[in-house]
Amino acid sequence: MAPKSYETAQGNAGETQQRGGEVLTTNHGIPFSDNQNSLRAGARGPTLLEDFLLREKIFHFDHERIPERIVHARGSAAHGVFTCTKAIPELTVASLLAETGKETPVFVRFSTVAGGAGSVDTPRDVRGFAVKFYTDQGNWDLVGNNIPVFFIQDAIKFPDLVHSVKMEADKGYPQAGSAHDTFWDFVSLMPETLHTVIWAMSDRAIPRSLRMMEGFGVHTFRFVNAEGEARFVKFHWKPVLGVQSLVWDESTKLQGADNDYHRRDLYEAIEAGDFPEWDFAVQVFDQELADSLPYDVLDPTKIIPEEIVPLQVIGRMKLNRNPDNHFAENEQSAFLPSNIVPGIDFSEDPLLQGRLFSYLDTQKSRLGTTNFHQIPINAPKCPYANMMRDGLMQTAVPKGRANYEPNSLDQAGEDPGPRASKQGFVTAKAEVSGGKERIRAESFGDHYSQPRLYWRSLTENERAHTASSFVFELSKVGLEHVRPKVVAHLLVIDQGLGERVAKGLGIDVPAPAKPFKEPVDLEPSAALSIQGNWKETLKGRKIGLLVAEGSDKESIDKLTAAIEGEGGSVFVVAPKIGPLALKGGSLVPDGQLAGSPSALFDGIAMILMPDQAQKLAKDAAAVGFVMDAYAHLKAIGHCKGSTVILDRAGIEDGEGVGPWEDLAQTAKKRYWAREPELRDLA
Ligand code: HDE
Numbered sequence: 001m002a003p004k005s006y007e008t009a010q011g012n013a014g015e016t017q018q019r020g021g022e023v024l025t026t027n028h029g030i031p032f033s034d035n036q037n038s039l040r041a042g043a044r045g046p047t048l049l050e051d052f053l054l055r056e057k058i059f060h061f062d063h064e065r066i067p068e069r070i071v072h073a074r075g076s077a078a079h080g081v082f083t084c085t086k087a088i089p090e091l092t093v094a095s096l097l098a099e100t101g102k103e104t105p106v107f108v109r110f111s112t113v114a115g116g117a118g119s120v121d122t123p124r125d126v127r128g129f130a131v132k133f134y135t136d137q138g139n140w141d142l143v144g145n146n147i148p149v150f151f152i153q154d155a156i157k158f159p160d161l162v163h164s165v166k167m168e169a170d171k172g173y174p175q176a177g178s179a180h181d182t183f184w185d186f187v188s189l190m191p192e193t194l195h196t197v198i199w200a201m202s203d204r205a206i207p208r209s210l211r212m213m214e215g216f217g218v219h220t221f222r223f224v225n226a227e228g229e230a231r232f233v234k235f236h237w238k239p240v241l242g243v244q245s246l247v248w249d250e251s252t253k254l255q256g257a258d259n260d261y262h263r264r265d266l267y268e269a270i271e272a273g274d275f276p277e278w279d280f281a282v283q284v285f286d287q288e289l290a291d292s293l294p295y296d297v298l299d300p301t302k303i304i305p306e307e308i309v310p311l312q313v314i315g316r317m318k319l320n321r322n323p324d325n326h327f328a329e330n331e332q333s334a335f336l337p338s339n340i341v342p343g344i345d346f347s348e349d350p351l352l353q354g355r356l357f358s359y360l361d362t363q364k365s366r367l368g369t370t371n372f373h374q375i376p377i378n379a380p381k382c383p384y385a386n387m388m389r390d391g392l393m394q395t396a397v398p399k400g401r402a403n404y405e406p407n408s409l410d411q412a413g414e415d416p417g418p419r420a421s422k423q424g425f426v427t428a429k430a431e432v433s434g435g436k437e438r439i440r441a442e443s444f445g446d447h448y449s450q451p452r453l454y455w456r457s458l459t460e461n462e463r464a465h466t467a468s469s470f471v472f473e474l475s476k477v478g479l480e481h482v483r484p485k486v487v488a489h490l491l492v493i494d495q496g497l498g499e500r501v502a503k504g505l506g507i508d509v510p511a512p513a514k515p516f517k518e519p520v521d522l523e524p525s526a527a528l529s530i531q532g533n534w535k536e537t538l539k540g541r542k543i544g545l546l547v548a549e550g551s552d553k554e555s556i557d558k559l560t561a562a563i564e565g566e567g568g569s570v571f572v573v574a575p576k577i578g579p580l581a582l583k584g585g586s587l588v589p590d591g592q593l594a595g596s597p598s599a600l601f602d603g604i605a606m607i608l609m610p611d612q613a614q615k616l617a618k619d620a621a622a623v624g625f626v627m628d629a630y631a632h633l634k635a636i637g638h639c640k641g642s643t644v645i646l647d648r649a650g651i652e653d654g655e656g657v658g659p660w661e662d663l664a665q666t667a668k669k670r671y672w673a674r675e676p677e678l679r680d681l682a
Pocket of ligand 1: 071129155216219
């Protein structure tokens with residue numbers, strides 16, 4: 001006799017398989033009648049090989065994964081629109097920049113570099129900032145980072161760099177972090193890494209949100225106008241919310257509190273209609289200016305400070321739609337620095353030159369076919385035609401026999417196929433000279449002046465964070481000979497930095513490294529500091545509001561309105577997630593206290609009845625909630641009753657800590673000045 005459960009599953013099958021009127025079918029369109037049970041010989045007998053439904057389903061599932069990206073594996077993506085806000089036809093024929101007001105669809109993917117696809121969002125790492133513009137002249141991919149320089153100068157060093165920073169080959173760890181032997185061993189031997197390393201040790205590498213990061217094209221490119229005149233250009237994205245960062249302790253706690261902290265923030269902001277925006281700016285300069293600089297504009301380890309070549313804002317990007325499917329869009333997106341459009345050209349930057357073939361190559365290994373451009377997320381939105389044919393997974397069905405060129409098929413009345421046009425892409429004319437040799441230009445030889453410029457552009461608190469990151473990372477290095485070697489480089493960047501890191505490590509100050517080229521003192525750039533350019537706003541910021549049974553509804557409503565009025569959002573945290581009876585009403589909290597630590601918020605408030613506050617003062621989660629908010633330099637607003645929790649945490653009223661009525665103003669910033677009393681920074 002068949003067991004009862006058989007009848008139940010069988011009975012449900014028909015109903016559960018309907019969705020929006022669709023019938024469940026195989027990949028070949030054959031309708032299913034039962035998606036619960038495989039075909040068996042007898043109710044408790046073996047499964048039959050004949051079961052094509054089971055076989056197809058399991059076969060497809062077994063092959064769901066594709067190789068993850070070798071770097072930048074973990075990414076979050078969104079669709080949007082780019083608007084040209086200032087046409088620049090005098091500089092470039094690029095059609096997307098030809099007309100003020102012109103809109104171009106974009107797809108953007110942000111990523112961490114070192115971690116795997118399933119790693120966390122908030123490690124200390126560079127972030128990828130890749131934009132695919134679907135222009136009417138084909139796809140332009142600006143595949144940049146949130147740090148304006150790169151670790152190496154020549155593509156031939158990329159596999160070494162990446163091998164050194166990814167998990168160690170024998171151990172398989174660490175995932176998503178640079179604080180380990182092999183990375184710092186590589187750094188100690190490669191002073192060209194130092195400029196990017198000092199950025200990566202600064203707060204730039206722990207962004208508060210993907211919406212609060214700058215983006216940079218990194219390399220120098222060229223703009224080409226209708227007269228064929230070429231000028232150098234560097235590309236920048238400036239977030240409308242301003243640049244904001246986390247503090248290190250917070251970023252490590254976030255790895256536990258919410259692995260998807262950045263991905264969720266981006267997704268939720270877009271779902272809420274709070275669309276992230278960036279200004280698009282360019283630095284345009286000519287050969288004469290390039291020649292006047294004490295560094296080489298083709299060297300990707302160098303910036304040109306905004307004070308020397310100012311930024312011109314020419315566009316705005318708005319991300320307004322989440323992907324419908326993570327795999328189809330995010331995972332299968334293929335960015336190619338070699339995708340440029342007429343009016344934009346490469347420079348001879350040797351790193352960029354290497355990237356031009358690497359990305360095409362990697363897509364073949366990741367997506368399995370030269371026809372990856374036909375995947376919807378990668379396909380241009382303008383018509384495209386050529387005589388490339390066939391290949392694995394070809395989905396186009398070209399007609400006729402014109403698959404070669406030149407041909408005279410038109411003379412026989414046949415379609416001759418597409419032809420090259422004078423309006424098409426033209427490589428900018430550039431003089432090159434010199435013999436064929438494996439060589440690094442001498443003009444690439446100064447590795448210390450720009451890290452010094454960066455160090456000197458930071459606020460004292462940012463310097464303390466940066467020096468402390470060096471101490472933290474080098475403390476994780478087991479190879480003892482590597483630590484003084486890194487410090488020796490830091491001493492050349494800045495004597496004080498080197499000494500601070502040596503002291504933090506508890507080692508003797510070594511002799512400074514011997515630079516190939518003596519560094520010079522370059523003018524600091526005010527644009528590089530995050531704290532110095534902090535935008536005091538609640539926009540994009542979230543306040544965690546701790547309430548409990550009997551909390552005053554009127555106060556909660558008042559505070560919520562004040563925060564929302566300033567563009568912020570409120571997340572209500574309570575000891576229990578169920579509906580909460582309040583004085584004057586009720587509410588359903590957004591999160592439970594133990595699962596909603598204050599690391600998740602930009603500021604906190606407590607509105608509690610004295611009896612509940614007394615109870616919570618004995619709860620480590622509540623005390624930790626305020627202690628962490630304080631230690632992460634956030635504003636705290638409280639009612640009279642809840643001071644008992646602050647007392648327990650040893651926190652007194654002061655800058656950024658006070659009555660909840662002030663919070664909508666005080667939570668617009670962080671309290672950096674609080675930090676020296678709180679932790680022993682290098
Ligand atoms: Fe990449 N990089 N890279 N890179 N990169 C990849 O391409 C590579 C470099 C960057 O969201 C890979 O499709 C070489 C600089 C981003 O899909 C790979 C060199 C900059 C992304 C690759 C560099 C970047 C990648 C891995 C030195 C900033 C993610 C998967 C010559 C300007 C794109 C893939 C996405 C991805 C190679 C250096 C940014 C392996 C050989 C410099 C944002 O092809």
